[in-house]
Amino acid sequence: MYGIYGPRYHLQDQEISVSNKILASTAAVAVLGSLAFAAPAVARDQIQIAGSSTVLPYANIVAEQFGKTFNNFKTPIVESGGSSAGLKQFCQGLGEGTIDIANASRKIKEGEIAECAKNGVKEIVEVQFGYDGIVFAVDSKSDDWAIEPKDIYLALAAEVPKDGALVANPYKTWKEVNDKLPDWPIAAYIPGEKHGTREVFEEKVMHGGCKAVGADKLFAAKAEGDDAAKKKAGDKACVQVRKDGAAVDIDGDYTETLARITSNPKGVGVFGLSFFENNTDKLKVATISGIAPSVETISSGEYPVSRPLQFYVKKAHIGVIPGLKEFVEFFASDRMIGADGPLAEYGLVPSPDAERTKLQEDVKAAKSM
Template sequence: MKTTSLLLTAAIAAAFSANVNAAGRDYVSIVGSSTVYPFATVVAEHFGKTSEYKTPKIESTGSGGGLKLFCAGVGVEHPDITNASRRIKKSEYDQCQGNGVKDIVEVKIGYDGIAVANSKEAPRFELTRKDLFLALAKQVPGEKEGELIDNPYTTWKQVNASLPDIKIEVLGPPPTSGTRDAFAELAMEGGCKKIDWIHDMKKKDKKAYKAICHTIREDGAYIEAGENDNLIVQKLAANPNALGVFGFSFLEENADKIQGSTVDGIAPEFDSIADGSYPVSRPLFFYVKKAHVDSVPGIRGYIAEFTSEKAWGDEGYLSERGLIPMPKEERAKFAKDAADLTPLAM
């Protein structure tokens, strides 16, 4: 009994001494996008092994979740850096300002392509963004201008006569995913605005325009396959009739099993994403809390490692992982801004 109560006291004492421990932090705390996670972790590992600092801790919270944590305030209990697969929104920036996170340094790290792929056993799809929109939107234009009908298409041939006569079956990420947001914005909206009257709507009624262009059908043709891109790849290999939507790095790793469809005539390849000709690609960022740079050891070093040529350069170790580097001048500009900790103005 004595030992039990002793243990209990010790445990409670330990629980309350936590505050003391949290007062200083000797490792960099990073949160944010699951798309940037594979790249940030590689940099963190290199940094941890080659410097005298500890390896940064990286949580994969999604872009939105990461910015929310990041903007919650200044102090060691809040993260120092957040990764994002999209740019920070004005509302998020304002929230940051409101919570005392004044100076934020934005670092763009490169590009990521979103691939629409299928099994190698089936012929390669040649899609356009309009095809993707018509096949996957919840509502599509009817015969008359201005009329919307529930998506009637069940096979690709109905969408576009040049496509094969196969049932529409697309495996993709759920709404919580940044990849899904980017897919809706780049592929769906890109196809959606090819229809003139919808394009005209953008200026008049932005909300309705977004609702038409970004809403994905829920009748079973688009299958939410979870955030796990590996799972989508495995399902594609097993089902030659299905298409899948996921990050370019997964396509690259599994090139022996699956092939990327061309979008608007351009195949998802390293070079076509780098020069911007592949339409479904997006920039990736990370944001640094300037107030933490001098109080948490290692932030400067981590930024320097990330923005070094051996990491994000054309032949750097991040390009081996599937990150598409920025052009040289752009890299130089962002590396300089990052080194000077130039705060973002919005």
């Protein structure tokens, strides 16, 4: 059987002069093709959103409700891709070919604001619509877990203090770290570097634990330079995670972390509160410093590991893209982000009343940063 890659016969030696006809028509097709698609873009009547995969489900819910409620506007398009990718697209410039809103699970950075301004995106409206808790969870069949940032630091840091000196992390099981924890080999599934969640994990958990065991001072003492430089080096060394396989970076989504926990029931995973709320039958959440994460403990600030969720709107697009102003106001309304709204039902921690009222006023006035 020859198949499509069968024996080949050539006419090379009998080649008659090359006809240019087919070449010409090939070129014509190519030119026609590119002409047909270089037609001027039609005016956009749909809001375009991109960014954080943590904010995505919230944005989806609001977009869907917006489309259902406002008969005269189309349902916005929400792209996934991550906070940094979203803000990068956001800062590409103004106009219909660029997105209107960037979702972010972290605050916009100075560098990004500068990049935006360079490309003409000078006025940005920030809408911080609520909080997300970050929880540590284990398989639902395990015993209750009560941990402290210090335990997590000792279990997962690259270097830990031992007898007043820094050594490469020697701990193999959670029990070695803290007597009260089970005798499980350390296996933690933490968000990868590209996730906004990683930053919160480093800042609130690793850094907190680092301070609690006094490792930050040891790191700072080891560094060179003046005090400020030493402190900076210390802070940086504090959040270094061990690379011997005990801490696994998960670059995918929480569903991947859940799959890891399912296949290794002695693993510990880092999740968003909303993900946990939707999978309470498979996961059991750990308390941190004795506080169980819940909407109440996070909004009161008792539970230490949370972060604000926000999106950024191009002010120049308001009034140009139909429905943009209405969408942003709809998003910020109590009907969506209030304590009884659909976002809270999904797992969003609502902002305090005063903060929400201020946000609604700012959004109405389209107050830029």
